[in-house]
Amino acid sequence: MTMGDPAAAGFDLSQLSLVLLAGSLVLVVAVAAVRLATHSGLPTLLLYLAIGLALGREGLGIPFDSEQMAQVLGYCALVLILVEGGLTTRWSSIRASVAPALALSTVGVLVSVAVVAVALHQILDTDWRISLLIGAILASTDAAAVFSVLRVVPLPRRLSGMLEAESGFNDAPVVMLVTALSLQIAHPADAEPWWAIGLLAIAELTGGALIGLAIGWLGGKLMQRLAQGTSGLFSLGVMSIGVLAYAAAATVHTSGFIACYLAALVLGNMHLSHRQSVTGFAEALGWLAQIGLFVMLGMLARPSGIVEEIPRAIVVGLVLLLVARPLSVLVSLTPFGVPWREQAFLSWAGLRGAVPVVLATVPVTTSVPGVEWVFDLVFMLVVIFTLVQAPLLPWVARRLRVTEPALATGVVVESVPLEQLGAEMLEVAVVPGSRLAGVEVYELRLPRGANVSLVVRDEATFVPDAHTRLLTGDRLLVVTPGALREATEARFRAVSRAGRLAGWRTDV
Structure with missing residues (x-):
């Protein structure tokens, strides 16, 4: 293959111009959509998904049907989103909420998975293994979606900290659970016993946490010595340390997601120089990752397929909203003395966002048979119940009197x-x-x-x-x-x- 061979050129300047034109137009529309979302009270994720649907196979016809590519790009986006979340989270704001959030991210996840699985099996006659898999896919919450509609409703530090910490902690165990269940179903002959999987999960989460804390602390010390550099390069270096934590942890088969979040949390609370530049750069990358992620997932979806899943999505979503989430909150937070008003708000505020939709691609990429419909179900559920829950969140917060008078x-x-x-x-x-x-x-x-x-x-x-x-x-x-x-x-x-x-x- 030579550089001058036309057949070897898979991408030329004319295609580059079209890609840059389409990409920049999407970003401009996405930025404008933030204003619309602010006035309507809806999370921006719905608008970005709509843009993706409009661009996709049954819209403008841009071809994108690779679940493998969607999963890889989705994980890349989630790493940037988690790093941004860690860098912009103050330890003082979540310190009192860490233990309850950990309970929600572990015990609460297991309760939610069990309730949804029982409902799917008993009501919709779904196979037990697939029911557990769907329950795991839907177990992760998205604080970004919550805070996008709560910017004008200040919450007490303990409550907002719990939502932030839960969203930062629960991605890692949920990803591991979905992957384990998918592999169990796809390759039952090679499946490990559940007790061994549980021990492995604990080891991977613990290892990822230790790696993330170590890289965050060492990276922070290094960046303090390099503080005399320009703010732009400094910001790039800080973000790179967060991504490094993910890569290092994943390379040694521990949890990369918990590693990158904890590394970024350590970095964000080390009083580094150029803090405002770092925060601005991290937020810009976080927005870019969210826009790209939701537009990509919208392009992957088929409107004709997701419409067929509306009845099933409504049934599963009602179980999740009215039974699984409240029960998981009750079991996880009652031992910590969390008031019932805050528990009620946390139950309603358990919005689902990008993570469940990305995880819905895992069963396909691991060759689980007969689960192509799961992506459409999860996509439709996220859309419908975001439309139901998000506009009412400010009203629910005020009715439950969990708002903070001044913040x-x-x-x-x-x-x-x-x-x-x-x-x-x-x-x-x-x-x-x-x-x-x-x-x-x-x-x-x-x-x-x-x-x-x-x-x-x-x-x-x-x-x-x-x-x-x-x-x-x-x-x-x-x-x-x-x-x-x-x-x-x-x-x-x-x-x-x-x-x-x-x-x-x-x-x-």
């Missing part, structure tokens, strides 16, 4: 002086019902070194003085030393709940 969030600001000073900027909203309204700035009694630097009121902005009275609807920009961020956030939450007497009265 301090980090503002993504590219500011070298702030980094050099070790300072961070917070945005605090004075929402209706918050007792911050009516409080004067000096009455906040923020930690020494933290200051309200700017108030945004209606269309005006001004620098407050000590006697500026806060009003409902105000947005505050607060500059605080990095070491005092948690104390500053805690003080705002306390005043929001109890007013100016927070800290003086013994009952608040």
